[in-house]
Amino acid sequence: MFNFSDLIIQNVKMKKSHVVVGIDPDINRIPLFYLKEAESLYGVSSQGAAHALLEFGKTVINTVKDYVAVVKLQSAYFEVYGAYGVATFWELVSHAKNEGLIVIADAKRGDIGPTSRAYSESFFGDKTNKWRDSNPTVDALTINPYLGKDSIDPFYNSAISLKKGLFILVKTSNDSSEDLQDKQLKSQLTVSETIAEWVNNYACDSIGENGYSLIGAVVGATHTKDILKFRKLMPNSIFLLPGYGAQGGKGENITNAFNPDGYGALISASRSIIYSYNKVEIKTEHQIKKCITDAVRNMNNDINDALLRENKLKWKAEALNSRH
Amino acid sequence: MFNFSDLIIQNVKMKKSHVVVGIDPDINRIPLFYLKEAESLYGVSSQGAAHALLEFGKTVINTVKDYVAVVKLQSAYFEVYGAYGVATFWELVSHAKNEGLIVIADAKRGDIGPTSRAYSESFFGDKTNKWRDSNPTVDALTINPYLGKDSIDPFYNSAISLKKGLFILVKTSNDSSEDLQDKQLKSQLTVSETIAEWVNNYACDSIGENGYSLIGAVVGATHTKDILKFRKLMPNSIFLLPGYGAQGGKGENITNAFNPDGYGALISASRSIIYSYNKVEIKTEHQIKKCITDAVRNMNNDINDALLRENKLKWKAEALNSRH
Known part of the structure; x- marks a missing residue:
């Protein structure tokens, strides 16, 4: 049955890109002219900040939509501005979906x-709640597994019935992910390997048309040596790999996240794309768009080239075939 | 130095109550007349739902404020209604603080x-962000430790500089907390015991006037046999024990969470208090208030009686002394 992973593969093929752009807008790093405009409209206030985040976010989405299939919005940066920030979060979700993008909420919930x-x-x-009227929804959500399987089940059940996707935190990209996730259990598995086994059990019960499940895994692009291990533990899950770029991940190091079919991984970068203009003094939207376009195309080429070298690139291989 | 734990102890003494009321408002369980009023004002919509949650939440706060020192707002139930729901969350935070209550945001964040x-x-x-203007703040936050210590540090540093408190999830109240948290590591400690050691290390560096730290721990009231173990592992942390009432916790089973000084634990109940009227058809605010008052007083008496039997009740002992 067609599920979230099939939607991913369909769109990745269409865009010829495994890249996810993360939208983590920090008021201290977005171009100053967005802040000036916001200040003139709403003053230096949460409402103003939320407006600046909205306009900046739209620029990012409008720029990257031709080069990526998926964007990931980091909830924290919007929550800073309370209800105004959350309104911006959902406006950007709607905007991205209207532009044909798949939207992941990176909110790491779990309870x-x-x-x-x-x-x-x-x-x-939730179709049974008539009060939640016209609020938009995201296509997928990141989930923290610390509370165990009964905390994943409600998300999993909704994902099945509503055709959504999940990415369970298995091995996160940050340095101190080792504090808990690398700890070895008496069973010989590490904590993160144990979570990988859970993910695989869920995945085996929910395989889509392309052989992948709606339940995926977050595996940091920074942990090169572990990626193959996790690929083997979760053969049917799409991996979301944050940490490319600002956190140090590179294309050549993450090809093991892909299956031999050339699919199964989404590589995410946030700061190295959305702040690629480096200076907040940048003057025009045109200049910003050029920097972001260059950054996202370079990233996509880096990944596609690495996959091509390993004979895992689906579309270039097809393009070559068509020349015969 | 006076910190969040001192604020807790000061207010617990004043209210003679270790009870925390959890505000987890579910549209399917709040009295119908709130929904009717909301529908007449805003229609069946997220805005309407958020209004009903606000009015219901205010009633709960106004009712329990004389019997408890602390309320805990569960973010999830507000996030259901998007920006409207989040606006209600922050309005209730302000309302509770204006009524002299300490407010914990139960949001289980971690990244x-x-x-x-x-x-x-x-x-x-954040005092350095001039854009976040007049947004209110909470006094404490629950934190998920899955991402390791570098994910706790930003919260801990802010908590020190802004006089806030943290409750790290150590052992949660749900059944499948055992899936990961009870797993035994090669070091012989379980996962949750490992987190307890982290908490204690942070706590030893941030002790307040009453001997407690600003960094506390969530330990489910449902895990009676583990409570004493965690008390010994984290002698300087205030415990937040959810799971009393609807989830099965009882006063007599949680006295081990308290230190011999009669402090160090906050017992939280949500559904058994805020839905104590049982029927959504309940007609008047007066009736609701009576049910909630009875429920919270019974809970407080249950806990205080259990502490008295173990000679851990500070204020009744004082009251007895004053009769000599």
Whole structure:
């Protein structure tokens, strides 16, 4: 049955890109002219900040939409500005979806069962709740597994019925992910390998048309040596690999995240793309768009070239064939 | 130096109550007359739902404020209604603080360093960000430790400088907390015991006037046999124990969470208090208030009686002394 992973593969093929652009807008790093405009409209206020984030986010989306299939919005940067920030988050979700992009909410939620149901409803909606009217929904959500399987189930059940996707945190990109995730259990597995086994059990019960599940895994692009291990533990899951770029991940190091079919991984970068103009004094939207376009195309080429070298690039191989 | 734990102890003494009321408002369980009023004002919509949650939440706060020192707002139930819901969350935070209550945001956040900083700013504010103007802040936040210590540090640093508190998830109240948290490591410690050691290391560096740290721990009231173990592992942390009531926790089973000084634990209940009227058809605010008052007083008496039996009740002992 067609599920979230099939939607991913369909769109990745169409855009010829495994890249995900992360939208993590920090008021201290976005171009100054967005702030000046916002200040003139709403003053230096949460409402003003939320407006600046909205306009900047739209620019990013409008720029990257031809080069990527998926964007990932980091909830934290919007929550800073309270209800105004959250309104911007959902406006950008709608904008990205209207532009044909798949949207992942990077919110890393996880709680006891009834509360996880409420979080699932927050991000995926719930057809039985007539009060939640026209709020948009995201296509996928990142999930923290610390509370165990009964905290994943409500998200998983909603994802099945509403055709959504999940990315469970298995091995995160940050340095101190080792503090807990690399700890070895008596069973010989590490904590993150244990979570990988959970993910695989869920995945085996929810395989789509292309052989992948709606339940994916977050595996940091920074942990090169572990990627192949996790690929083997979760053969049917799409990996979301954050940490490319600003956190140090590179294309040549993450090809093991892909299956021999050339699919199964989405490589995410945020700061190295959306702040690629380096200076907040940059003057025009045209200049910003050029910097972001260059950054996202370079990243895409870096990954596609690395995959080509390993004979894992689906579309260039097809392009070569068509020349015969 | 006076810190968040001192604020807790000061207010617990004043209210003679270790009870925390959790505000987890579910549209399917709040009294119908709130929904009717909201529908007449805003229609069946997210705005309407957020209004109903606001009015219901105010009733709960106004009712429990004389019997508890602390309320805990569960973010998920507000996020369901997008920006409207988040606006209600912050209005209730302000309302509770204006009524002299300490407010814990139960949001279980945790992310890589820069993102944790953004979450910390979302809940605690940041004096260096002039754009976040008049947004209120909470007094404390629950934190998920899956991403390791570099994800806790931004919250901890803010908590020190802004006099806030943290409750790290150590052992959660849900059944499948055992899936990961009870797993035994090669070091012989379980995962949750390992997190308890982290908490204690942070705590030893941030002790307040009453001997407690600003960094506390979530330990489910449902895991009676583990409570004493965690008390010994984290002698200087205030425990937040969810799971009393609806999830099965009882006063007599949680006295081990308290230190011999009679402090060090906050017992939280949500559904058993805020839905204590049982029927959504309940007609008047007066009736609701009576049910909630009875429920919270019974809970407080249950806990105080259990502490008295173990000679751990500070204020009744004082009251007895004053009769001599």
